[in-house]
Amino acid sequence: MKNAIEVENLRKSYGSNEVLRGLSFKIEFGEIFGVLGVNGAGKTTALECIEGLRKYDSGRIEVNGKTGIQLQSSALPAHIKACEALCLFAKWKKTKQDILAAERLGMDEIWKKQYFQLSTGQKRRLHLALALTGDPDIVFLDEPTAGLDVEGRAALHSQIRELKKRGKTIVLASHDMAEVETLCDRITILSQGKTAFCGSSAELTEKVGKKYNIHIKTAIGSEYFEVDNIEEKLISLLQDLKRRNVEVLDIKVDRGTLEQHFIAMTKGAER
Amino acid sequence: MSGFMYGMMIQWKMDIRSRSILVTCYIVPLIFFLLMGGIFVSVMPEMKKTLIQSMAVMSVSMGAFIGMPPSILETYGGDVKKLYKANNVPLYVSLITMVVSTFVHLVIMCGLIVLLAPGLFGAELPKNLPIFFAGLGIFLITSLAVGSVLGLLVKNQANLTMIAQIVFLPSIMLSGIMFPQNMLPEVLQKVGEAFPAFWGYRLMSDGGMVPENIFYLAILFCVSGVFCLLLLKKKKSD
Structure with a gap:
């Protein structure tokens, strides 16, 4: 076609x-x-x-x-x-x-x-x-x-x-x-x-976003992690917060935005 | 209605909406006519014979060299041209519609001068009006061709204003419309002959429709026409 x-x-x-x-x-x-x-x-x-x-x-x-x-x-x-x-x-x-x-x-x-x-x-x-x-x-x-x-x-x-x-x-x-x-x-x-x-x-x-980004918002502030193994990190992170009795307000996981991938892809190219 | 005819109609309307065309084709020539007409005939009463021709030369030079080129530059100097190209509007169309529209506006203005001058200043009408208007047509189309070259050649409005003045002012001062040309030094007489206004003035004067007066304008029109074609071709490939 x-x-x-x-x-x-x-x-x-x-x-x-x-x-x-x-x-x-x-x-x-x-x-x-x-x-x-x-x-x-x-x-x-x-x-x-x-x-x-x-x-x-x-x-x-x-x-x-x-x-x-x-x-x-x-x-x-x-x-x-x-x-x-x-x-x-x-x-x-x-x-x-x-x-x-x-x-x-x-x-x-x-x-x-x-x-x-x-x-x-x-x-x-x-x-x-x-x-x-x-x-x-x-x-x-x-x-x-x-x-x-x-x-x-x-x-x-x-x-x-x-x-x-x-x-x-x-x-x-x-x-x-x-x-x-x-x-x-x-x-x-x-x-x-x-x-x-x-x-x-x-x-x-798939090609560029090898790592996962975790954005976590709690009652005591916001944190950001870049990890290879999402499951392992998420579980340990949530367990840790629970142990410290910190309330989780929002949690977001992605593998990078298009912008981040674009920057990775075109790094070093002329501007 | 075809795209060309519709484009012509739109151009006519845009010229009426545009203050610059209104100013350069009507307001300034009219003010000049009303002001200078009175002065001319009171200082030199013999100018009653040539007042209409003088004012026609002034109006045409103003419209063709000062009024029309900025509109051409607006269209061909930048993004309008790109949009036309992208939408299959032939590039020559805008130029032709602008020339035709300005031609009509200036004929109207000259018609007003012919109508008003005898009543206001006792000016003499040309002996043969059709011949006068034929001469006006030849002079007008040549001046518009030169104006088109200016609009296509110059790349920004500031330079265009300057260059248009360099063409306009000698056209008025050295063509014989303000005072007899033989009062000028010989060098300036020769310089004046390089401008279409000199020949246009002679052409429109009684008994002036002779090959000698048409020849230079015809050459200038052809040269300007060729320049316009080359410049349009260049703009198409830009």
Whole structure:
């Protein structure tokens, strides 16, 4: 079965600076795929090559479906109204304006506003609506929540989940590890222009998260342990607290966050 | 309606909403016309014959060199261009819509001058109005082509403002619209001839629609057009 996107041995240099050094990954239909990497790892270059906005030196890119693109930094003329921008882009994509889709993104409240009158969150929503014009199969979102407040971020997350429910394939590049961990089915980590990892968060944990983290909150304070044998440590810890008659308020066990795994994975990479 | 025609309509509306176009295509030329028109004809009554042409040159130069280039830079100098590229909007479209929209705004402004000047200042109407407007069209499209090169070539607004003034001020001072060109030193006369305003003024004057006056503007238009194509090509591949 075909994949939504296949990237194989992608290479791209800017002069003598080799940004992509044989990047490879596959994205399945209907998944949210996260692209992670430190600054300068080649995320935006890779995405722009896949989106067809940038020429690449060698390798193979296969995109199977209509694409919609929300760029990391983009803008519209200051005096264009949201409704005009949506209509203009629909006309250029030779499609009808999807009023319902626009309403789902909360466009009705900014419909008649000019671009310079929009807040950062409203601009992000408009750019997402523009990317979704023409009902694309694959949606590229490059740092979609950058600069948004907590409320705006949550709203955008629910919109991304809604897109997945509608069967869209979403490629999400972000620096926000919590966002990627919550939203993405699979991720790829780019390091020095190559794929350092490609798989699910669970697979990454298996690969990198060798140790367990225990966060324990008691009536007398909080403590944190990093252990290899979880059972042994937990039992002895709880027994000790019971013996000292210390009340346990909260206890959390994990094998590291995506952020910790990411840092472990990209340690030493250029920033 | 096609994307192109809709884009044209939107550009027209944006230009009306944009204060900079309102100021550079209407307010400043109108104030200049109302103020200088009175001064010109009272100081030099013979200027009644050429007042309309002088004010048309001023309005066109203002709109084409000061008004339009910042809008072009806003679109092509940064993130707007990227968004258009990502959404399959051809890059040449915005430039054409901006040029056409500014063209129409400036024709309206010049039309106002033609309508108001005889009543307000006793200015003489051009003997052949269709020929006058044909000359205005040639001068306008050449000036807009030069303005387009400025907007596409310069990379930031501060530099653009400076360079636009370097083109605009000599256009006004050395073209013969403020005072007869033969009053200038020979060097400045030659410098003045390098600007489209000099030829546009002659072209719109009675009996000025002759090949000699069209030739330089035609060359300038072609050179600017080629420059625009090259600059757009470069921006596409950036």
